[in-house]
Amino acid sequence: xxxxxxxxxxxxxxxxxxxxxxxxxxxxxxxxxxxxxxxxxxxxxxxxxxxxxxxxxxxxxxxxxxxxxxxxxxxxxxxxxxxxxxxxxxxxxxxxxxxxxxxxxxxxxxxxxxxxxxxxxxxxxxxxxxxxxxxxxxxxxxxxxxxxxxxxxxxxxxxxxxxxxxxxxxxxxxxxxxxxxxxxxxxxxxxxxxxxxxxxxxxxxxxxxxxxxxxxxxxxxxxxxxxxxxxxxxxxxxxxxxxxxxxxxxxxxxxxxxxxxxxxxxxxxxxxxxxxxxxxxxxxxxxxxxxxxxxxxxxxxxxxxxxxxxxxxxxxxxxxxxxxxxxxxxxxxxxxxxxxxxxxxxxxxxxxxxxxxxxxxxxxxxxxxxxxxxxxxxxxxxxxxxxxx
Amino acid sequence: xxxxxxxxxxxxxxxxxxxxxxxxxxxxxxxxxxxxxxxxxxxxxxxxxxxxxxxxxxxxxxxxxxxxxxxxxxxxxxxxxxxxxxxxxxxxxxxxxxxxxxxxxxxxxxxxxxxxxxxxxxxxxxxxxxxxxxxxxxxxxxxxxxxxxxxxxxxxxxxxxxxxxxxxxxxxxxxxxxxxxxxxxxxxxxxxxxxxxxxxxxxxxxxxxxxxxxxxxxxxxxxxxxxxxxxxxxxxxxxxxxxxxxxxxxxxxxxxxxxxxxxxxxxxxxxxxxxxxxxxxxxxxxxxxxxxxxxxxxxxxxxxxxxxxxxxxxxxxxxxxxxxxxxxxxxxxxxxxxxxxxxxxxxxxxxxxxxxxxxxxxxxxxxxxxxxxxxxxxxxxxxxxxxxxxxxxxxxxxxxxxxxxxxxxxxxxxxxxxxxxxxxxxxxxxxxxxxxxxxxxxxxxxxxxxxxxxxxxxxxxxxxxxxxxxxxxxxxxxxxxxxxxxxxxxxxxxxxxxxxxxxxxxxxxxxxxxxxxxxxxxxxxxxxxxxxxxxxxxxxxxxxxxxxxxxxxxxxxxxxxxxxxxxxxxxxxxxxxxxxxxxxxxxxxxxxxxxxx
Ligand SMILES: Nc1nc2c(ncn2[C@@H]2O[C@H](COP(=O)(O)OP(=O)(O)OP(=O)(O)O)[C@@H](O)[C@H]2O)c(=O)[nH]1
Ligand code: SF4
Ligand SMILES: [Mg+2]
Numbered sequence: 001x002x003x004x005x006x007x008x009x010x011x012x013x014x015x016x017x018x019x020x021x022x023x024x025x026x027x028x029x030x031x032x033x034x035x036x037x038x039x040x041x042x043x044x045x046x047x048x049x050x051x052x053x054x055x056x057x058x059x060x061x062x063x064x065x066x067x068x069x070x071x072x073x074x075x076x077x078x079x080x081x082x083x084x085x086x087x088x089x090x091x092x093x094x095x096x097x098x099x100x101x102x103x104x105x106x107x108x109x110x111x112x113x114x115x116x117x118x119x120x121x122x123x124x125x126x127x128x129x130x131x132x133x134x135x136x137x138x139x140x141x142x143x144x145x146x147x148x149x150x151x152x153x154x155x156x157x158x159x160x161x162x163x164x165x166x167x168x169x170x171x172x173x174x175x176x177x178x179x180x181x182x183x184x185x186x187x188x189x190x191x192x193x194x195x196x197x198x199x200x201x202x203x204x205x206x207x208x209x210x211x212x213x214x215x216x217x218x219x220x221x222x223x224x225x226x227x228x229x230x231x232x233x234x235x236x237x238x239x240x241x242x243x244x245x246x247x248x249x250x251x252x253x254x255x256x257x258x259x260x261x262x263x264x265x266x267x268x269x270x271x272x273x274x275x276x277x278x279x280x281x282x283x284x285x286x287x288x289x290x291x292x293x294x295x296x297x298x299x300x301x302x303x304x305x306x307x308x309x310x311x312x313x314x315x316x317x318x319x320x321x322x323x324x325x326x327x328x329x330x331x332x333x334x335x336x337x338x339x340x341x342x343x344x345x346x347x348x349x350x351x352x353x354x355x356x357x358x359x360x361x362x363x364x365x366x367x368x369x370x371x372x373x374x375x376x377x378x379x380x381x382x383x384x385x386x387x388x389x
Numbered sequence: 390x391x392x393x394x395x396x397x398x399x400x401x402x403x404x405x406x407x408x409x410x411x412x413x414x415x416x417x418x419x420x421x422x423x424x425x426x427x428x429x430x431x432x433x434x435x436x437x438x439x440x441x442x443x444x445x446x447x448x449x450x451x452x453x454x455x456x457x458x459x460x461x462x463x464x465x466x467x468x469x470x471x472x473x474x475x476x477x478x479x480x481x482x483x484x485x486x487x488x489x490x491x492x493x494x495x496x497x498x499x500x501x502x503x504x505x506x507x508x509x510x511x512x513x514x515x516x517x518x519x520x521x522x523x524x525x526x527x528x529x530x531x532x533x534x535x536x537x538x539x540x541x542x543x544x545x546x547x548x549x550x551x552x553x554x555x556x557x558x559x560x561x562x563x564x565x566x567x568x569x570x571x572x573x574x575x576x577x578x579x580x581x582x583x584x585x586x587x588x589x590x591x592x593x594x595x596x597x598x599x600x601x602x603x604x605x606x607x608x609x610x611x612x613x614x615x616x617x618x619x620x621x622x623x624x625x626x627x628x629x630x631x632x633x634x635x636x637x638x639x640x641x642x643x644x645x646x647x648x649x650x651x652x653x654x655x656x657x658x659x660x661x662x663x664x665x666x667x668x669x670x671x672x673x674x675x676x677x678x679x680x681x682x683x684x685x686x687x688x689x690x691x692x693x694x695x696x697x698x699x700x701x702x703x704x705x706x707x708x709x710x711x712x713x714x715x716x717x718x719x720x721x722x723x724x725x726x727x728x729x730x731x732x733x734x735x736x737x738x739x740x741x742x743x744x745x746x747x748x749x750x751x752x753x754x755x756x757x758x759x760x761x762x763x764x765x766x767x768x769x770x771x772x773x774x775x776x777x778x779x780x781x782x783x784x785x786x787x788x789x790x791x792x793x794x795x796x797x798x799x800x801x802x803x804x805x806x807x808x809x810x811x812x813x814x815x816x817x818x819x820x821x822x823x824x825x826x827x828x829x830x831x832x833x834x835x836x837x838x839x840x841x842x843x844x845x846x847x848x849x850x851x852x853x854x855x856x857x858x859x860x861x862x863x864x865x866x867x868x869x870x871x872x873x874x875x876x877x878x879x880x881x882x883x884x885x886x887x888x889x890x891x892x893x894x895x896x897x898x899x900x901x902x903x904x905x906x907x908x909x910x911x912x913x914x915x916x917x918x919x920x921x922x923x924x925x926x927x928x929x930x931x932x933x934x935x936x937x938x939x940x941x942x943x944x945x946x947x948x949x950x951x952x953x954x955x956x957x958x959x960x961x962x963x964x965x966x967x968x969x970x971x972x973x974x975x976x977x978x979x980x981x982x983x984x985x986x
Binding site: 014065194195197198199217218219221222225242243256259260265267271272273274275280282305311314315318319322346347350353354356371372373374375376377378379380382383 | 912913914935936937938939940941942943944945946948949951952955956958964965967970972
């Protein structure tokens with residue numbers, strides 16, 4: 001959270017693979033379906049890695065995300081890792097994750113991933129229901145999903161995370177639980193359960209606006225959220241972030257935690273963000289611009305921002321409250337020179353009174369009910385005039 | 390001095406004053422083709438956005454007349470809207486003449502008459518101008534007859550112009566030279582100048598706008614403000630030519646500005662007389678009549694610590710808006726703020742917008758109120774314009790509310806709808822008279838409280854834009870008043886209280902609850918909104934709780950995006966103020982008066 005801490009902390013590497021076979025209807029991540037660019041992208045990426053080469057910083061997580069990293073041929077991924085290892089110092093027990101999507105990956109590829117040191121798989125399952133997969137516009141079928149998860153185990157991955165989406169139109173508690181039950185059959189070490197969100201400028205949102213379907217009622221989505229927590233807790237999956245659950249609490253995503261805890265990270269590839277503790281910079285959200293810049297040996301940075309105190313406070317709260325651990329109050333005071341409870345007296349009192357927020361053992365965190373209102377609650381905090389104090 | 394002419398352009402709203410000013414400015418070439426823009430004197434953003442003039446603006450035009458001599462014409466473009474009449478009257482105080490514009494298709498309207506009277510009060514030479522003669526609907530003969538009958542001016546002296554097409558422009562300039570008298574005054578007498586406006590410049594301090602009546606002034610002189618004896622050394626004098634144009638000196642008869650490193654904002658006041666410390670003039674000039682505010686409303690900063698900033702901003706704005714009056718106020722719900730008096734609703738909006746834009750403040754404005762006379766059982770009579778000050782009803786003997794005499798000019802086919810509108814507003818129809826064939830002037834007596842909010846808009850809409858409206862304050866008349874309180878989740882929010890006529894209370898309460906229900910976003914818990922008189926609840930609405938937020942993923946890149954969303958919520962118009970346990974948007978406070986469309 002503060003600058004000194006950031007430098008002594010180990011960093012994370014994020015690589016954004018900007019390709020997908022087909023755009024899913026709800027997706028607003030940056031990716032293109034023009035797969036003919038993978039080769040040029042890889043050269044550009046390698047150039048970026050060389051430019052950003054660092055002799056001092058140690059890294060303890062690598063995350064290959066996207067897009068769909070598994071559309072890159074395995075030899076290209078091997079090539080990529082060779083470059084990463086050559087230019088950065090990666091600690092021996094680093095968490096190294098790759099995202100794969102069912103229908104784009106097979107057993108031989110998974111084995112090759114394992115061989116180059118990748119030790120964690122994040123599988124974009126989303127649902128085990130055909131109907132849901134079609135609604136979301138995914139390319140894979142339910143059997144594809146099952147096959148990929150099975151193959152991941154066969155390839156000896158001991159840390160697997162499954163992505164699931166809930167809150168789809170017409171979804172019932174029963175049908176959602178069926179997805180969860182199916183997922184648990186594989187005893188994944190980690191689960192990410194996302195509420196479906198309607199992002200601007202996506203086909204799904206425009207269909208919604210045209211009233212082609214009616215979204216699941218808020219009340220029901222809220223119930224699903226609460227049910228997810230309870231169901232997973234019964235099965236030894238503990239929530240540690242609003243949509244992240246880890247088996248017996250021992251397999252949280254070390255990489256994602258960096259985002260929520262102000263740790264430094266370096267992002268490569270189009271649209272990737274880097275963070276140094278107070279400066280955040282981001283690359284072009286376009287493969288072609290990205291490649292163009294790197295052909296000229298130029299960093300493909302579109303812009304950067306230096307966070308001021310007020311912005312750091314807003315982020316510390318928004319990100320802190322996402323996590324079940326909440327905001328570390330001592331840390332907050334060290335970083336911002338004021339007691340949190342004092343700075344936000346009115347809001348804290350109101351939220352405590354409504355049982356949305358608790359303060360206990362030096363931490364301020366949301367109750368499960370409060371988590372349902374994370375955005376509004378963050379809005380209440382940032383909407384007060386704390387920055388004047 | 391013989392080659393100086395000071396004159397204003399006055400008219401009803403939209404008759405083309407600013408456009409005519411444009412043509413006069415272009416004719417004298419003081420602005421390059423490239424720098425020119427339409428309605429160039431409407432320099433404030435808010436004027437340009439709304440397409441109306443709010444501030445009088447002077448500009449000094451060098452003009453070589455047909456007689457071969459070079460004249461210095463000082464033109465003041467004035468606003469046409471009723472709410473800014475005070476601007477017009479002050480402009481007229483620095484003039485010897487006025488061009489009274491009449492739209493050739495609209496004819497004489499309410500503010501044409503009102504501005505004519507103002508000019509007569511100032512003893513000005515008045516020249517009628519018929520503008521927009523290019524319009525197919527222009528009816529010059531008809532307007533001429535109005536000029537004769539309604540205005541009592543010589544229709545044959547009217548200049549015909551099309552400001553849009555640049556016709557008749559030279560006629561205006563020539564008549565200014567030949568028909569308007571030059572200013573009087575003695576350049577050798579002790580310096581005497583009237584402050585008719587001013588504005589604050591961050592680098593140079595207060596810039597004082599003056600009309601010099603006697604003597605002359607130059608940089609290096611020491612000026613004295615006669616109302617408070619504050620003395621400053623003059624740094625610069627000059628005239629306005631869109632930009633400030635420094636001059637060696639300003640002398641009797643001229644209109645211009647003085648910069649004297651004036652950093653104490655409160656030293657300068659409109660209507661004060663400026664003289665020189667060395668050789669002061671004997672006594673100050675008459676100054677201006679105080680502006681008489683008709684509606685009152687409180688302004689609070691949204692930021693809980695914003696009071697000092699607001700104080701400074703109001704002081705500076707007051708320099709440039711002499712009609713604004715204010716005093717300290719406080720509210721349980723909103724903290725410290727100011728009770729302000731305005732000349733009308735548009736004036737209120739303009740003040741709010743200028744404070745927000747020019748001083749980067751975020752404000753809450755409460756529902757406007759008129760000023761009531763309240764007779765107490767102890768024999769005292771008090772004036773109340775703030776619901777918070779409303780005394781215990783048990784101790785009230787009588788209440789009186791202000792009435793106006795409204796003059797509404799409309800084509801006679803709207804007689805019925807206007808009648809209905811005014812009767813709805815507790816109006817009394819006094820008389821009506823035909824001005825011409827089918828144009829009617831209707832006179833009503835109406836409670837001021839009934840027109841402050843949206844009467845003018847309503848009139849415009851029921852008469853499809855043809856109705857024009859003007860009013861004078863009459864007197865205070867006996868009325869039956871109650872205080873309507875609003876409770877949110879059981880807590881009375883003082884800043885939402887209103888004083889209303891008893892017969893209107895239920896309707897007003899319903900309206901206020903409806904508006905608040907629309908304005909306040911759903912929150913994490915149920916919100917009850919109640920309207921009450923004393924302890925009696927007369928209306929009620931609830932806002933149901935919502936059940937969840939849509940919380941999306943949040944990784945590296947999203948963090949900036951999310952934060953920006955949170956920051957944006959805070960800046961926009963929908964900025965929230967926490968009142969008790971409920972977040973209420975700024976705009977809600979003013980909304981309680983909005984009637985159904
Ligand atoms: N056709 C035509 N339109 C004109 C003429 N003069 C002005 N207008 C138009 O009338 C509208 C109002 O013109 P303004 O010059 O802003 O009127 P104004 O009297 O300054 O208005 P306020 O300052 O708001 O009182 C604008 O749309 C002008 O373009 C004219 O001679 N002919
Ligand atoms: S696979 Fe993932 S990144 Fe690609 S379009 Fe679908 S959701 Fe978006
Ligand atoms: Mg104008």
